[in-house]
Amino acid sequence: MVIAAVIGGGAAAFAYTAGWLSPQRLTPNKMVDAFTPPSAMPPLGHRRNHAKGICFTGTFESNGAGTALSSAPVFVRGTYPALGRFNLGTPDPNAPDATVRVRGMGLRITAPDGQQWRTAMINAPVFPVSTPQEFYQLLLASSSKEPDAMKAFAAAHPEIAGFGAWAGGGTWTGSYAEERYNSLNAFIFTDGSGADHAVRWSLLPAAQPVALPPAELAKRGPDFLEQEITERVRGGPQRWTLAVTVANPGDPTSDPTKAWPDDRRTVDVGELIVQRIEAERDGPCRDINFDPTVLPAGIKTSDDPYPAARASAYAKSYDRRTAEAADYPRIAPGAKP
């Protein structure tokens, strides 16, 4: 009896911890599944979101100003290798470029001692919803067959209006090089004296953005963004300034739907220089998980719940796509195997 109780209790506690007794728990599996509409096939071998992308390599030239905010080695004045991926916020790796509103950049900067800073940013100025649980509901609503699902969701989540205003009324550009990429999530920088600073960051393009009507972009080829950035970088390196914005006391750090006021202290800490574009297929970014919680000492997560949720979901997406490597189209369409 005692033996059965001990063993049964142990097994039950394990099952509870694993979530097998809690079907309502939001697991990374559920989150990742939700990116694929119920009627569609998952993009085998590809990221489950931001599935379409193209690799770049270059450098991050740190000007040293960041050391006032963080002791991370990438902020020491110097030049560090950078690897990244321009991408589109879609679960469809074959989506025509003009059909996707959200453009993103995954970036990895490596310090000489091997410490890495990985970040994944998008061009939207705010995120649509405040918590990962609400984001999961948004994914379900947006793929729902109920005609009023999105209307009902938006009515229940008025904070989505900020993102909606950008998506509907913000400018579109014709180039990855003209986009501003924003961390949206708040992180904590710890400086050399041990003081913490809540920050968000953005990459500001050196290229002048040219606003184009979406109808004009729709006339271009399905991969015009990839072709354009390839041509453009072949013609010369493309630059972005990494601008770190420091929160004032009381600024919301846990809610990426809430932008901080424009007058907040901003420190330009260096420049990202994109020197080479490579196709994702067998490119250096394909098998990198741009997990925003891979951080060097001197940067840590804040009370923003998203980075943890993103890390868990990105890892699940990575596990799946690496297991599906056989389904990834490694050979160019039309080429002989």
Place this chain on the structure above:
Amino acid sequence: MMGVLNRFTPVQRALHWLMAACILAMLFIGVGMVSTVMPKYLTLVSIHKPLGIAILVLALIRLVVRLRYGTPALPADLPEPMKLAAHLSHYALYALMIGLPLIGWAMLSAAAYPVVLYGGVHLPAILPQSDSMHTLLWNAHYYLAFAFFALILLHAAAALFHALVRRDGVFEQMAPIPVGTSKKVVPAE
């Protein structure tokens, strides 16, 4: 050296119970972390990696100590199939204590993740990046962890069987504190 001891040496008992706590915590952290998107995911992952390396180091120390000091003999009247099960399960336990952390480390290496122990302290990659190796190691880490937990339950059930049913002194050999001599090894009984 087998059979020289009546009980495991104090250092062996200390290692056993310390590692029991570490490994149980590790397995619960493991299944917990892969089933949540909450902020505790990061906390659990940040414990899982250094704790796994700690278990690897402790297991290697324990293996050396065991080779040096040996183990007490099983009771002579223990049926042969149970002796065989006892020996095989201990080989499996050692293999998993050493193998699972190594598989986890190799799995992270194959995915090109930095293996961060604490702050800026990280371990080198022990494998080059590889989709197929990552998948193989991920599956091994996942399924062997469940096998490990099942084996620990079996181990605990066997220990309690020795303690409560057979009362043959085997449990007392590893008990953290002396719990009285069991009946069968006392000649007067």
